[in-house]
Amino acid sequence: MGKVPLARLALGAMLVVTACGTGTAPSAPASSSGPAVSSAPAATEAADACKELHILTWEGFTLDKWKVPFESKTGAKVTATFLTSGDEEIAKLLAGGDLYDVATASTDSYGAVVKAGALRPLDRSRLQNVKDIPEFLLALGTTNDQLYNMPWNWDANPFLYDPKAFPTAPTSWDILWDPSMKGKVAVWDDSSLIYIAATVLGFDQPDPKAVFSLSDAQLDQVLAKLIELKPNIRKIWASGGELQSLWTNGEVSAGLGWTYIYNQLSAAGVSVKATHFARHGAHAWMDGWSIPKDASAACENLAYEWINTTTSPEVMAQEGEFVGYSPANPKAKDSLTPELVTKLHLDDMEAFGREITFKTSPDRPEKYLEILNEFKAAAGG
C-alpha cells in the first residue's frame, strides 16, 4: 500500500529531472542569436558586455605572458579549459552549446568539426593580422572559401632519438623496426602510427596524402607491419606528460614526439635529439583559433579581440620563444633572435610548408580506429 505513492514520487521526480536536462544535444543551440556575423569593428568596449572569456585550448596556449595583459586591457577574465587529446577536441566541439567563446581547432580535427557545422564562419574584416598570415596556413583553416580557423601556430612533429643509442642520426622510420630497438620504442596512440607504417610500406608515394584514404587491403598490410613492431615497443603513450616521463626516466630511446616536449626535455638535460626525415610523412599540424557555432553573441567581440591579440607579432614572438612551435605570423621574427628565427622556420615558411604534409582527418576515421585497436589487442609478433 505504501508502494504506490513511492513509485509515483519517483516517477514524477524522474520526469522533472529529464525535462530540465542539461540541454547539450548536438542539434539544439543553447542561447545564440544566429550565425549572422556583423562587421562591427573589434573594440575594447566589448568587454562591457562580456565579463569572462571561456577558451577551449591546449596547455601552453594561454600563458600568463599574454593572458594577463589581455585581461587588464579588456577588464575581462580569461578562463581556459585544457584539452588532453584530439578525441576530446572533436567530442567537445561537436557537443555544441555556448560553453566556449573561443576554441582551438587542430588540423587533425578541423575537417570533421567543420563538416559537422560546429564552427562559426570568421569575418576576415575583423581579423587584424589575417593579411600577414601565409596563404598555405590560411588554406588549412578555410572551407568553401570561408575562413573558420585562424592560424596560430604549426609544426611538423619530430622524430626523437637518444644520441647515445645512435652514433649517427637515423634517416628513416624503418629504424623503429630494427631488432636493436627491442623494448626501446615509444609509440603515440594516434592515427599517426598508421601513417608511419604506411610511409614505411611505400603508400605515401607518389602522393603523400594517400595515407589518409588507404584501402582495406592496404590497412591490413599496415596492421601486419605494426604487429611486427610490437616486440620493440616499450609503451604506447597518449599524453604529452606520458611522453615526457618516458624520456625523463630513460625508458625509451626512439619514437615520434612533439617539439614542445622535446624543448622541455632538452632544457632538463635529458639525452635526446630531434630530427625530420626526408620522407617524413604526414606529421605536420596547425592549431588555430575558431569560434564555436553556438558561442554567446555577447562575447563575440572579445573573442575576436583575443584572436587579434594572440596573432599580433609581439605575442606570436612570445609563443615562438616560450611555447616553441612555429608562429603563424612571420612578423614575429622582428622580435626574435636569428637562431630562433631559423629554428621556427620564420625565414622559410613557404618552403618548409611545401616539404611537409599536414595531418588531416582520415576518410574513414572509424576504420582507422579499428585498425589501431586491433594492433593494440594483438599479441606481439
Add this chain to the structure above:
Amino acid sequence: MREVYVTLRASRRLQVAAMLGPGTIWILVCVVLPGLVVLAMSFWRVENYRVIPDFNLDAYTRILTRPVYLDTMRKSLGIAAVVAMLTLLLAIPLAYVIAFKVRRNRALWYGLIVMSLWVGYLLRAYAWRIILGSNGILNGFLIDIGVIREPLTFLLFSPFAVVLTLTHLCLPFALIPIFGAMEQIPRTLGEAASDLGAGPLRSFLHVTLPMAAHGILAGGSFAFILSFGDFLAPVLVGGPDGVMISNIAAGQFGAALQWPLGSAIATIMFVIVIGVLAAPSLLSRWLWRGAPRSAAGGAVAPLAEAK
C-alpha cells in the same frame, strides 16, 4: 485507538519513503536512465556526425564479426578473473588475521588498509610506475645489491604491472565485505570446532570459510567487476598488449564518433557484469546449502565478542 494506528502507519510510510526515496531516485536517474539511453543508442547509427535513431544491428554484427572486440573482452575477463583470485588470496587471510588474531586496536588495522582508498587511483598507479620503472626504486635496489645487472623490464608496462596495480586497487574493496562477514562469526563456533577435534586449518575451511562465504563472494565480485571495467591501469602501467575492453569502448566516443558501437560494447559488458553478480549468490546457495546462511540471518545470533 484505530485512528492512532492509522496515523502511525501513515507516518511510517512517509519515513520509509524519505529514506528510500532519494536513493531510488538517484538509482533511477543516474543508473537506470543512462543505461536505457546506452542500450537504445547501441541500435542506432551515425551519419554526418549525428546519431540517427534508426534501428539496426550493425554495431552488434561488427562486434561479432571483427575478432578484436570479443578477443579483447575475453582477455579482459581473464585479467579480471586473475585479479579477483589474487585479491581474494590476499584479502581472506588479511581479514582473518584482523578479525580473529588482532586483539587490540582492530579498528586501526582495518582503517589503515581502507584509508589507502583515500589516496586515489591515479596517484597509486603513478607510485607503481616510480617503483617498477627501468630506473625505478625496485630495479635500482636490485642492481645495487648485485642480484641483477640489467633492469627487469617486465616489471612495468606489462600484464604483470596491470595485474599488480589492479590487485592493489581492489584489495581494500574486497577486504571490507570479507572482514564484515568474518566479524560476525561467533567465536564460540570456532571453540566448539576445536573441542570436537578439528585443527585450525580444518576449522578455518569448514567453519569460518562457509560462514564468510557471502562476504568472500561479494569481495571477489567487487574485485572482478572493478578490474573488468578498468581502463586506467592499461593506460598508465600497461604495455603494448595491454588494451582492455573499456579502452576500446571509450575510444569509440572520440574522433571516430562510433557512439552506437561504443554503446553496444558497453551493453554487452553490462550484461556480463550482471551475470557475474548473479552467479555468486546462486553459487553460494548451491555450495553451502546446508550451512547456516549468516550469523545475522540465522536464529538468535550472539554479537561477535572482542576477546
